[in-house]
Amino acid sequence: MTAVREIHVAVGVIFRQGQVLIARRPDHVHQGGLLEFPGGKVETGESVQQALVREIREETGLRIAPDALEPVIEIRHDYGDKRVFLDVWAASSAQGSPEGREGQEISWLNVCDLADADFPAANRPIIRALRLPRQYAITGIAADTTAYLRQLEQGLRTAKPELCLLRAPNLSDDAYAQLAAWSLEACRASGARLLLHGSASLLEQFPAACGLHLPWHEARQHSARPVPDGYLLAVSCHNEQEIAHAGLLQADFITLGPVMPTPSHPGATGIGWRRFRELVAVSTVPVFALGGLSLKDLAEARGAGAQGIAGISFWWSSV
């Protein structure tokens, strides 16, 4: 049997005033009746940007400039009857008023109102990516609890991270729980979302947390998503097999690294950007680059297909 050819699809997330343009696929086509981001197949000889400009024009009448496109995520998905490579780009300055030029219904929706079940299955990670920021701020060490809380509040105030992880692997469960209670309060007050790090039972103890980040030794013990969809689920991954497992668990995102050598994992050499890019390509969920990175590395990370960068040093001063 010959393998089914993968279809390269240019997908456009068009933003206007905080909303995104959504169309309904005609009933008779593949994945018909479901909602979609406008776009279509990349034709021979076209770049993905050229294809997107053309498809958006044909389907909606909107004009977008190819150099205003920003990469969002790349997704490979096998529908059984079709294999697609969704090459997803965002545009925030489309010209004109959109119309469904192929007779399709179109509308502007808020990202928080996009429901997985209304879209083709391959779209789940696109929706996840649109809800995630470019930085994932991980707590570092501090001399004692007072210093930790002072550092957390200072980091929240100055770097204003939207998404944080309370990582303190050397603490006892009780000490971690105490820090979690305080940190949740500090994050709530500053509008940041906080994930807790450890086992799934943490969310039963702290239902007000925004999600759970599983270290690999916890993730490997699960064979299905251990938290409800309303929470974020993150997994620490280091290789292809772990990335596949995170996909199976329907993680909302993963961290992957260390990309560069880092003081928090002494002895581990970085995988480097080339290997990082190869591993991102096999992930079916958004990926944050982790390990020895600073904000200067964000462009490199995004160029390698990452959602953004994760780390300690860009928001946490060392003691």
Ligand SMILES: Nc1nc2c([nH]c(=O)n2[C@H]2C[C@H](O)[C@@H](COP(=O)(O)OP(=O)(O)OP(=O)(O)O)O2)c(=O)[nH]1
């Ligand atoms: N445009 C678009 N296609 C998607 C999304 N999600 C998803 O799985 N797909 C799949 C469905 C199709 O198999 C493929 C895109 O095909 P398409 O029907 O848009 O292609 P096209 O505009 O070139 O249409 P046609 O000229 O071949 O009729 O990608 C999405 O959000 N937007």
Ligand SMILES: [Mg+2]
């Ligand atoms: Mg199309």
